[in-house]
Amino acid sequence: MTSTTAPALPRFPMHIDGKDHEAVEGGWLETKNPYTGKPWALIPRATAADVDLAVRAAHEAFTTGPWSRMSASDRGLLMFRLADLVAANAERLADLEVRDNGKLRVEMLGQMKYLPRWFQYYGGLADKIEGHVTPIDKANMFHYVAYEPLGVVGAITPWNSPLLLTVWKLAPALAAGNTVVVKPSEFASVSMLELAKLFTQAGFPPGVVNVVTGLGQEAGEPLVEHPLVARIAFTGGNAGGRRIYEAAARQFKRVSLELGGKSPNIVFADADIDAAVKGVISGIFAAGGQTCMAGSRLLLQASIHDRFLDRLVERMREARLGDPSDPETDIGPVATEQQLAKVLDYIEIARRDGARCVLGGERSTRPGCTQGWFVEPTIFAGVTNTMRIAREEVFGPLLSVLSFETEEEAIALANDTPFGLAAGVWTTDLGRAMTLPKKLKAGTVWVNAYRVVSYLAPFGGFKESGIGRENGQAAIMEYLEPKSVFINA
Numbered sequence: 001m002t003s004t005t006a007p008a009l010p011r012f013p014m015h016i017d018g019k020d021h022e023a024v025e026g027g028w029l030e031t032k033n034p035y036t037g038k039p040w041a042l043i044p045r046a047t048a049a050d051v052d053l054a055v056r057a058a059h060e061a062f063t064t065g066p067w068s069r070m071s072a073s074d075r076g077l078l079m080f081r082l083a084d085l086v087a088a089n090a091e092r093l094a095d096l097e098v099r100d101n102g103k104l105r106v107e108m109l110g111q112m113k114y115l116p117r118w119f120q121y122y123g124g125l126a127d128k129i130e131g132h133v134t135p136i137d138k139a140n141m142f143h144y145v146a147y148e149p150l151g152v153v154g155a156i157t158p159w160n161s162p163l164l165l166t167v168w169k170l171a172p173a174l175a176a177g178n179t180v181v182v183k184p185s186e187f188a189s190v191s192m193l194e195l196a197k198l199f200t201q202a203g204f205p206p207g208v209v210n211v212v213t214g215l216g217q218e219a220g221e222p223l224v225e226h227p228l229v230a231r232i233a234f235t236g237g238n239a240g241g242r243r244i245y246e247a248a249a250r251q252f253k254r255v256s257l258e259l260g261g262k263s264p265n266i267v268f269a270d271a272d273i274d275a276a277v278k279g280v281i282s283g284i285f286a287a288g289g290q291t292c293m294a295g296s297r298l299l300l301q302a303s304i305h306d307r308f309l310d311r312l313v314e315r316m317r318e319a320r321l322g323d324p325s326d327p328e329t330d331i332g333p334v335a336t337e338q339q340l341a342k343v344l345d346y347i348e349i350a351r352r353d354g355a356r357c358v359l360g361g362e363r364s365t366r367p368g369c370t371q372g373w374f375v376e377p378t379i380f381a382g383v384t385n386t387m388r389i390a391r392e393e394v395f396g397p398l399l400s401v402l403s404f405e406t407e408e409e410a411i412a413l414a415n416d417t418p419f420g421l422a423a424g425v426w427t428t429d430l431g432r433a434m435t436l437p438k439k440l441k442a443g444t445v446w447v448n449a450y451r452v453v454s455y456l457a458p459f460g461g462f463k464e465s466g467i468g469r470e471n472g473q474a475a476i477m478e479y480l481e482p483k484s485v486f487i488n489a
């Protein structure tokens with residue numbers, strides 16, 4: 001992703017106030033295909049001037065436009081219409097994301113098939129946001145609580161699942177009656193630019209959903225700092241999250257932060273080993289390990305450690321790397337050149353720290369994988385919880401394997417991390433399945449499963465994995481402000 005002045009590639013303009021928009025002064029940025037390593041499209045490089053236009057359009061839509069007068073039921077109907085349009089365009093949107101961030105096409109098709117559910121679920125909730133009358137303890141006083149939208153929401157999202165993670169914000173924000181300015185990742189903006197057009201096609205009034213593209217510092221920061229933005233919904237890394245939290249705090253802005261993870265996947269000796277091997281593989285190697293919920297620390301009970309590790313390595317030796325569009329491919333490229341360098345760095349760090357590489361451990365030299373950004377699926381054994389590969393988020397196909405003797409030790413290891421996004425437990429002991437989730441400091445716990453998410457289930461982090469929750473009924477409350485009204489009757 002570099003600046004260019006001689007664009008010969010397809011251009012995808014921004015979407016502001018229901019119209020196409022090119023950057024006022026910033027020009028264009030190349031966006032590259034991780035499979036080929038080559039640029040394939042241009043996106044606008046927005047600056048504060050473009051962000052200001054988008055925020056003002058969103059503010060006008062919220063305060064005086066048709067959206068401000070629309071009934072909640074009608075908002076819901078628009079969201080149902082949008083869900084149908086997303087379903088009708090699923091394949092096209094999936095292909096754009098495959099090209100932009102190297103995600104497997106089969107995975108994207110599954111994700112896109114599921115995506116309309118968010119608009120249906122929150123569209124259905126739009127007219128069920130009910131206030132209430134309280135039995136207030138004051139004479140002659142009538143009191144009620146009403147829930148009001150906040151105004152303009154700034155949604156800032158990462159490159160790993162651009163559409164899914166943006167929809168997690170858009171659907172509840174719109175159902176609650178807000179308007180939105182989205183700033184997708186500079187590495188994968190195209191699918192969101194195309195999704196934005198569907199909002200207009202569905203009949204959303206101009207200014208309700210706007211998209212500005214560009215760099216975090218040039219387009220993201222002005223969005224966070226804009227005084228007309230009432231709330232920031234951010235998904236991304238902890239460094240960016242911290243800067244955004246600090247900037248938002250200066251204006252007491254509402255914020256939700258969905259950040260990183262170093263999630264433990266704990267396998268007990270009594271587990272169904274076949275199922276656990278499959279779950280561990282999908283937990284860390286799906287999407288090339290580039291998911292916030294990746295099960296990047298495998299905790300194996302000592303009595304099955306060697307047997308389990310052998311099975312895992314044997315299975316992963318069969319994994320096919322290659323073209324993410326090919327349905328036979330198991331693992332695609334990592335999404336950016338920077339990410340490739342970061343993963344290779346962590347491989348060196350792991351070696352220096354004394355971990356034992358039992359699989360991979362290098363950039364891929366397989367046929368078809370040398371131009372793009374491929375890392376061999378990598379497993380390090382003999383990892384201790386103080387090593388950097390056990391403590392820091394790598395965000396790539398790198399698994400750290402640790403060993404434990406007792407359940408207490410497993411819990412202590414699992415919780416000994418600054419993160420708290422997710423955890424997996426593999427056991428056939430019903431008592432353990434029932435009691436362990438309470439002892440794990442993580443926003444999501446899976447038992448005999450991994451990587452399951454739903455529009456119905458709250459998702460978010462304990463500790464440094466974030467603030468707030470997305471999905472489920474609770475998420476809509478994050479986009480509403482309760483108002484307490486006393487009437488002296």
Ligand code: NAD
Binds near residue numbers: 237243293461
């Ligand atoms: P990133 O933090 O580099 O960027 C995310 C977004 O923030 C981008 O759009 C970027 O342009 C913008 N940004 C960066 N700095 C900014 C600033 N100072 N002000 C405003 N905007 C700014 O993250 P990334 O590398 O794109 O994504 C990977 C990270 O996202 C990983 O750490 C991963 O764990 C995290 N993630 C978390 C979840 C979750 O739900 N918890 C989900 C997916 C990804």
